[in-house]
Amino acid sequence: MAQAYSAGLTVTENIVLKKERILPLKGKVLVKKGDKVKAEDFVAETFLPGKVMPMKLANALGVLPATLNEHLKVKPGDKIKKGQILAQTSGFLGLFKSTARSPLDGEFESVSAHTGQALLREPRIPIQVRAFIDGIVVDVIPDEGVVIENKSAYVQGIFGLGNETTGLLKMLVSAPDSSAKTADITDDCKDKLIVVGSTCDLTTIEKAKEVGVRGIITGGISDTDIKELLGYDIGVAITGHEEIGLTLVVTEGFGKISMARKTFELLQKFEGKKASIHGRTQIRAGVIRPEIIVPLDFDEDELVAQKPRMSTLDIGGMIRIIREPNFGKIGRIIKLPESLVVVESETKVRILEAELEDGQTVTVPRANVEVIEL
Amino acid sequence: MAKDKLTRILATDCGSTTTKAILIEYIDGEYRQTIRGEAPTTVEAPLNDVTKGVLNAVNEVEELAQLEYKNPNIKFITDDGILMPRDGEIGVDAYVSTSSAGGGLQMMVTGVVARMTGESAERAALGAGAIVMDLIASNDKRPNYEKIERIRQLRPDMILMAGGVDGGTTKHVAELAELVAAADPKPRLGSSYKLPIIYAGNKDATNIVKETLQDNVDLIITENLRPKLEMENLGPARDKIHDLFMEHVMAQAPGYNKLMSWTKGPINGEVKNIPIMPTPAAVGNIMQKVAKVENIEALGVDIGGATTDVFSVFTEEFVFNRTVSANLGMSYSISNVLASSGLENILRWVPFDINRADLRNMIKNKMIRPTTIPQKLDELVLEQAIAKEALRLAFLQHKEFAVSLKGMQQNRGISDAFDQSVSGGTIVNMMTLDLLVGSGGVLSHAPRRHQSVMMMLDAFLPEGITRLAVDSIFMMPQLGVLAEISEQAATEVFNKDCLIHLGTSIVPVGKGKLGQSALHAKIELPDGSVFEEDIPYGEIKLVPLGPGEEAQATLTPKKGLDLGAGKNHSVSQVITGGVVGTVIDTRGRPFSLPADNQLRISLLKKWMKELKVYPEEILA
Numbered sequence: 001m002a003q004a005y006s007a008g009l010t011v012t013e014n015i016v017l018k019k020e021r022i023l024p025l026k027g028k029v030l031v032k033k034g035d036k037v038k039a040e041d042f043v044a045e046t047f048l049p050g051k052v053m054p055m056k057l058a059n060a061l062g063v064l065p066a067t068l069n070e071h072l073k074v075k076p077g078d079k080i081k082k083g084q085i086l087a088q089t090s091g092f093l094g095l096f097k098s099t100a101r102s103p104l105d106g107e108f109e110s111v112s113a114h115t116g117q118a119l120l121r122e123p124r125i126p127i128q129v130r131a132f133i134d135g136i137v138v139d140v141i142p143d144e145g146v147v148i149e150n151k152s153a154y155v156q157g158i159f160g161l162g163n164e165t166t167g168l169l170k171m172l173v174s175a176p177d178s179s180a181k182t183a184d185i186t187d188d189c190k191d192k193l194i195v196v197g198s199t200c201d202l203t204t205i206e207k208a209k210e211v212g213v214r215g216i217i218t219g220g221i222s223d224t225d226i227k228e229l230l231g232y233d234i235g236v237a238i239t240g241h242e243e244i245g246l247t248l249v250v251t252e253g254f255g256k257i258s259m260a261r262k263t264f265e266l267l268q269k270f271e272g273k274k275a276s277i278h279g280r281t282q283i284r285a286g287v288i289r290p291e292i293i294v295p296l297d298f299d300e301d302e303l304v305a306q307k308p309r310m311s312t313l314d315i316g317g318m319i320r321i322i323r324e325p326n327f328g329k330i331g332r333i334i335k336l337p338e339s340l341v342v343v344e345s346e347t348k349v350r351i352l353e354a355e356l357e358d359g360q361t362v363t364v365p366r367a368n369v370e371v372i373e374l
Numbered sequence: 375m376a377k378d379k380l381t382r383i384l385a386t387d388c389g390s391t392t393t394k395a396i397l398i399e400y401i402d403g404e405y406r407q408t409i410r411g412e413a414p415t416t417v418e419a420p421l422n423d424v425t426k427g428v429l430n431a432v433n434e435v436e437e438l439a440q441l442e443y444k445n446p447n448i449k450f451i452t453d454d455g456i457l458m459p460r461d462g463e464i465g466v467d468a469y470v471s472t473s474s475a476g477g478g479l480q481m482m483v484t485g486v487v488a489r490m491t492g493e494s495a496e497r498a499a500l501g502a503g504a505i506v507m508d509l510i511a512s513n514d515k516r517p518n519y520e521k522i523e524r525i526r527q528l529r530p531d532m533i534l535m536a537g538g539v540d541g542g543t544t545k546h547v548a549e550l551a552e553l554v555a556a557a558d559p560k561p562r563l564g565s566s567y568k569l570p571i572i573y574a575g576n577k578d579a580t581n582i583v584k585e586t587l588q589d590n591v592d593l594i595i596t597e598n599l600r601p602k603l604e605m606e607n608l609g610p611a612r613d614k615i616h617d618l619f620m621e622h623v624m625a626q627a628p629g630y631n632k633l634m635s636w637t638k639g640p641i642n643g644e645v646k647n648i649p650i651m652p653t654p655a656a657v658g659n660i661m662q663k664v665a666k667v668e669n670i671e672a673l674g675v676d677i678g679g680a681t682t683d684v685f686s687v688f689t690e691e692f693v694f695n696r697t698v699s700a701n702l703g704m705s706y707s708i709s710n711v712l713a714s715s716g717l718e719n720i721l722r723w724v725p726f727d728i729n730r731a732d733l734r735n736m737i738k739n740k741m742i743r744p745t746t747i748p749q750k751l752d753e754l755v756l757e758q759a760i761a762k763e764a765l766r767l768a769f770l771q772h773k774e775f776a777v778s779l780k781g782m783q784q785n786r787g788i789s790d791a792f793d794q795s796v797s798g799g800t801i802v803n804m805m806t807l808d809l810l811v812g813s814g815g816v817l818s819h820a821p822r823r824h825q826s827v828m829m830m831l832d833a834f835l836p837e838g839i840t841r842l843a844v845d846s847i848f849m850m851p852q853l854g855v856l857a858e859i860s861e862q863a864a865t866e867v868f869n870k871d872c873l874i875h876l877g878t879s880i881v882p883v884g885k886g887k888l889g890q891s892a893l894h895a896k897i898e899l900p901d902g903s904v905f906e907e908d909i910p911y912g913e914i915k916l917v918p919l920g921p922g923e924e925a926q927a928t929l930t931p932k933k934g935l936d937l938g939a940g941k942n943h944s945v946s947q948v949i950t951g952g953v954v955g956t957v958i959d960t961r962g963r964p965f966s967l968p969a970d971n972q973l974r975i976s977l978l979k980k981w982m983k984e985l986k987v988y989p990e991e992i993l994a
């Protein structure tokens with residue numbers, strides 16, 4: 001039979017990572033190839049065009065659009081000030097002039113002889129892009145941005161909220177199935193990325209915000225708490241833009257779920273190290289998952305990227321169950337029968353048999369597991 | 375086309391999650407779908423090449439064909455593509471494909487009046503298989519600067535600009551063009567090419583639109599899609615959308631250039647490239663063909679992971695409509711079903727009590743891991759409850775969109791004076807609907823076909839006498855594109871392998887009292903036996919009538935109920951069977967569930983038991 005593929009989240013102590021840092025519009029790149037950069041450094045900047053304000057100029061003057069040009073006091077491309085006269089009729093014997101003044105500071109962009117409409121543009125808005133990860137600039141895309149590469153310990157989350165941030169990792173629990181309490185969030189959590197174990201309730205998140213925590217890394221979270229936190233129900237999973245005062249990375253899913261041991265031990269190993277995280281999640285059309293990136297020291301010749309590949313289900317391979325029953329449990333594949341099997345819901349599916357960590361043998365639809373890379 | 379040239383056809387549908395491949399073969403004088411395979415779609419990282427998923431899916435078809443025909447030499451692919459033309463055991467005669475991967479085709483449309491030219495533009499875009507991200511109209515309530523911001527932020531694949539009837543005012547169209555120019559919109563996939571904009575508005579404004587836009591965008595001019603108020607001409611705009619979809623959108627998506635070079639087949643004896651079709655356009659294609667061939671009104675739904683599409687062909691003119699509910703689906707968008715319908719509306723379909731927080735977490739976990747399937751029975755029941763709400767909401771949107779043209783002058787005689795119908799009313803008529811087809815995983819792959827019937831009854835609330843069917847393995851997209859090279863192959867496979875006939879629903883319309891007589895049904899079954907019963911109000915009754923079987927039914931509604939011939943009037947007609955049978959639903963229309971929780975649960979269990987929807991243990 002064809003190989004069985006199964007998506008999985010990457011959790012590894014050592015990965016060569018490439019990050020494109022691209023401006024939303026063309027602009028200026030501030031670094032050059034070979035530069036070593038820190039996560040906080042700006043690598044590119046540009047100006048977003050200001051908002052456009054259409055103005056019915058012909059109507060304001062009471063003239064025909066085709067004759068509007070005769071009355072203009074400015075020309076396309078001119079800088080304009082709020083209150084400045086844009087157009088004026090000559091009136092009758094110098095009297096009864098109609099005047100149109102600019103409602104904003106900015107630029108007089110264009111005027112239409114068909115509609116009599118002028119377009120005014122507000123001043124440009126500066127935008128700067130940071131490196132986000134410590135690393136080396138390996139490529140410069142002229143006018144657009146850079147590619148930064150490094151060697152990192154790396155954890156992909158399943159869901160997150162909030163944008164990019166950096167901080168030192170701090171463990172608040174000693175086991176992946178425990179969960180941090182509100183009292184565990186002390187002043188020394190300020191500016192840190194805290195690892196809270198299997199779950200994190202709303203009061204703990206509120207306390208973390210109060211203390212100045214930059215990011216929370218948790219195994220699970222209750223959707224009811226997320227709704228309370230945001231003030232609305234997430235409809236489609238496109239997140240990362242929320243301004244909730246910190247960044248949240250969920251590694252396993254919704255509900256109280258032990259953090260995968262491998263993930264927990266990795267974070268434990270790098271406690272006190274600087275990490276870059278973000279909560280951006282997009283499930284469809286260009287999958288984006290939250291990331292926890294801990295930059296490692298490296299020599300440049302170590303930066304050889306691994307070939308991308310799809311995880312496969314193989315006998316002896318480790319899997320994590322990602323749906324009830326046994327959601328969150330880890331097991332080793334012991335059988336991969338080819339024929340379809342009817343499960344409790346009467347669905348006929350391809351399954352695998354796995355031995356869980358407690359020795360129990362279970363049958364799971366192949367669609368309900370993730371491969372854990374060793 | 376000579377039949378001997380087309381004996382083995384491969385067709386794929388590259389969905390956002392899964393790439394599905396089917397093999398169609400010419401066997402014993404007819405086309406049949408024989409083997410299918412599937413694999414995860416690989417348009418995104420890490421593989422970034424749609425053809426890898428296609429090869430994996432076709433590889434499965436190849437291996438299954440080798441097993442089926444006990445012939446290890448059968449081969450369809452190499453590492454470089456599909457083997458063509460067929461030479462004995464090797465290769466196929468044609469390969470066609472549809473695609474909705476990478477978010478499908480995303481468009482923005484403009485019109486002068488939102489409910490007139492704007493709506494026509496929306497209909498053209500939807501009919502071409504697009505998701506309409508926004509409709510910008512001169513008369514929508516937003517101030518112009520907001521419209522400009524919106525156009526700039528959207529980043530569609532293309533824009534369709536309509537506006538004005540021919541000979542009408544050009545000023546509003548010019549203003550819309552100026553707004554679009556001011557926004558300087560960029561295409562979604564990369565900034566290496568100019569955004570395509572199709573202008574299909576007032577022909578008198580063409581030059582103004584050209585002057586305003588042609589320097590900064592890729593402007594394509596086509597015929598006005600609403601040349602007169604009482605006339606739509608959507609064909610030319612739809613054709614342009616398809617052309618641009620291939621040239622711009624597909625060409626930008628990872629691996630599609632390669633895939634486009636693979637899709638080929640004989641047309642008039644010559645092997646030619648066959649354009650990849652957007653999946654929903656292909657489904658619309660096959661729906662329209664079937665409605666016309668059978669002279670029926672048909673309604674189809676495809677509930678996917680991210681979106682739900684509803685297609686309908688109504689009225690004697692076979693008016694086709696398609697709507698996309700972009701954020702109603704069973705995986706990526708499942709959480710939005712909850713947000714749109716509310717928890718209570720989902721829970722009303724569940725015949726047991728459940729912890730609300732657990733349900734919320736289950737829904738979110740499905741959203742973030744969209745490819746998982748319910749292993750436990752209670753999770754299946756919950757997913758099907760969510761599906762009913764997604765379908766109900768999508769259908770509601772469809773009914774609001776599928777309307778007669780607005781703005782038409784109507785000649786009214788004395789006899790029409792008290793008629794409430796106005797231009798712009800929905801043309802969706804559940805009483806005259808002949809065929810309701812469900813597709814998409816939750817309907818097509820339901821463990822019991824009875825579950826599909828229950829979901830379709832509860833979500834669409836058919837009225838009168840309606841045939842129900844599901845697309846067995848969701849092959850309507852592949853058949854829709856196949857129809858482009860062989861209508862015969864497409865329709866033969868549609869009738870023999872694609873549709874699984876579930877049966878016929880018989881639903882009197884009106885309200886009654888629980889237990890009161892609602893319908894006298896006499897059904898003369900093919901084995902000579904007769905089912906004859908007075909069916910009380912508030913019941914579901916299943917009368918077995920197998921696939922391919924027919925029965926003469928004489929149905930008399932009571933107490934003011936109506937089966938299409940008028941209140942209390944009998945209907946006598948031949949009904950067709952299916953894998954589920956004939957379902958008599960006297961729960962009333964409009965349909966409502968009791969507010970009392972215990973009564974609601976006991977009624978749900980009773981209906982589900984009668985219809986054999988779930989195993990007994992969960993309904994005890």
